[in-house]
Amino acid sequence: MEIDITCVEASTYISDSVDGQLDPKFDTPLKSHLSRCRLCRFELSLVEGTKASVRRHVRKIHAPHDLRRRILGDISSAGLPTTGRVGGMFGLTGWRIPLAFAGALGIALVAFTILTKKAPHNHTRPFDGSVVTESFNSFDEVIEGRLTPGLKSEKPEEVRTFLEKRVHFRIQVPSMKEFRLVGGQYSAADDETTAHVIYEHDGHFIYISQTDARKLVGGTTRFIPAAALAELRRSGWFFAGNITDCNLAMWLADSTLCTAVADMNRDLLVANLTGTPPR
């Protein structure tokens, strides 16, 4: 016996049919419905037209040639040689090795000279899933004005409430002596959320990234570097940075991992955060 379907059902089956995914048992009922219903035939023509337009006009593009090279380079610089590059030292043998060392030393000296003169706001690091790297990169977004607070408020309680409604961990909003609270923002990736708290004084910023430490330790797509975790367990603090006087301080408050980044020396950053210098 033929199944009678409604226009609403037909609308769903039309999509499935155009994609070649229609359950065969609905094939005949759909055809039968279409033969009787002018509006559903119209619907079919629109779905077909839309899909065909996308297929016709949005072409598949090959990834750029240099992208593969860049990716393989990344893998190589992650500490592992790529296939096809086995043997010798970077393919060098015999007398070429000391010559290569001398060349590398020269390059390093030139690079050091250039790096020590670079602009102060250049902390961006290649994305690697590390919460340290992410915090440095987010700090760059703050000073470049790309990461701004969703809630602008100088009241810590308002910012805390705003963020805690959107994340599932406790938020820290320390009071600063010198720096004014600008506000808070949050971002989400699947079940991981990050809270961003921003302070400002005379055009300088202290940025605090906050996330649920339990998730990071639990092995999600982001992670705390092992050295940082060991330091946190040992002393309660982890520091990174010293790039043109930009420093990062990390500490745990309950299960919240707080990571503060600022363009200032380490002692000053901690003094601002806590009112007392680090041990």
Place this chain on the structure above:
Amino acid sequence: MSMDLQKNAEFEKEAVPHMDILYNYALRMTANPDDASDLVQETYLKAFRFWDKYEKGTNIRAWLFRIMKNSFINKYRKEAKEPATVDYDDIQNFYNSIKAESADSNDLQRKIFGGLLEDDVTRALESLPEEFRTVVILSDIEGLSYEEIAEFVDCPIGTVRSRLHRGRKILRTMLIDYARKHGFVDGSGD
């Protein structure tokens, strides 16, 4: 062969061949070739770092895709905190009017879609809300089945079906609007 070299060789063999599909998706999500390249590069670097977490024999494209989706959300959604919204009312009214007066659906299909330009379709696709854009790209450009898309976006097939249905509806209202602006169809509805 050392463990490191073995890992490297495996990664190159298994993961790198899927670069084109990832790049295409990245390009449609970011609408910028440089951002797309950066996103793909980040994805591979992250995938390499977590290669030991990849369960061999499972769908590697889906695994890479999920890493890319997370990277995209982390990196780009920060810049656009609010989800994309589209004001459909005007377009929907027009769509309803031509739907009611349509006598020959094939003729109208030709009129609406026949004269569209590549830019129109690309712009419409790029302005789709992210969750809809993803499934439309994977279905209509990459030609994946509902089951594969469900694995890619990590949600039930029913959700894929519903997002595709709604995504195409939004898309076609935008395409009809372009057609009306180009004068391919009469937008008055009179």
